[in-house]
Amino acid sequence: MVRFKNRWLLVEFIPSAQIVPSREPEPLTSRQIYSALKESVVSNFGDTGWGAVGFSLTVKYYSPMTNICIIRVGRDQHRIAWGAVTLLDAIEGRKVIPNVVHISGTIKHTQLAAIEHNRVVVARYRASVKQAAASQDSYEQFLNTSTREIEALQD
Template sequence: MVGFKNRYMVVEVNLNPNRDQLKDDPMTLTPYNVTKAIKDCILLNFGECGLASSVASFQVKYVNSITKVCIIRASRDEYQKVWSAITMMRSISNIPAVINLLDLSGSIKACKNAALKCEEWKFEQRKVVAGASLSAEVSRQMQGCLDKIKVLEH
């Protein structure tokens, strides 16, 4: 018996890319926000049939609201539709956003490794920019996100 084939995408979300990078984000990125924005974009660009065929395996598996990295699962047959919808998205919850695909993989294990590398690099950059003003709460939240990504399964 052959298992259901999926594709996993690691994406980076840049909310309001024209704003000053030192200001706080206008919203907290959540799996619900990302899922709704992608489904709305699929519906707009591919219609109801496109949405119905894409939604069977579609899931936002992981979202880090600190580094803005997400892992998205889609079926092998429909991942290109999800990928193109991600590329065409211009906003999440009416806030301008630019979304970059960082990695595409056929297994959750390879996807986790790519996401962990990206997360660690982005958090190190954040530490450098924030310097001594980085709170213990943010460090604790980031460690929780790294722990959560390590235990991801299908």
């Protein structure tokens, strides 16, 4: 029996600076990210690229607070997906700058990288408001919740 081998991409979608809208936009969803990835693959690599990537591409996790996303794709096609992610410039009309933080062959290493990345982002948030890391705040609750969600992901 042959095992299906995957690559896992940990991507941060950094919102691009834009004019502040009159109301807060809805947070992105996994479905919107998947649609944008599909559109990027088709526009940059054609139907052949989508045919290669389409059956294995899935968005397994997305956190609207830290803007990180875990994407699974087949091992042989991961470079096409990586290229499509890098070439994204907008998701649902919102300008984003994609940053591929980590690529791994196992979900476990991607989970560990995502948890560490969340800690770094929360530390940046705390530093921006000059809050001590030892104090209890909503960020601590977020870290605990997101860690449980990320660890619950299965291949």
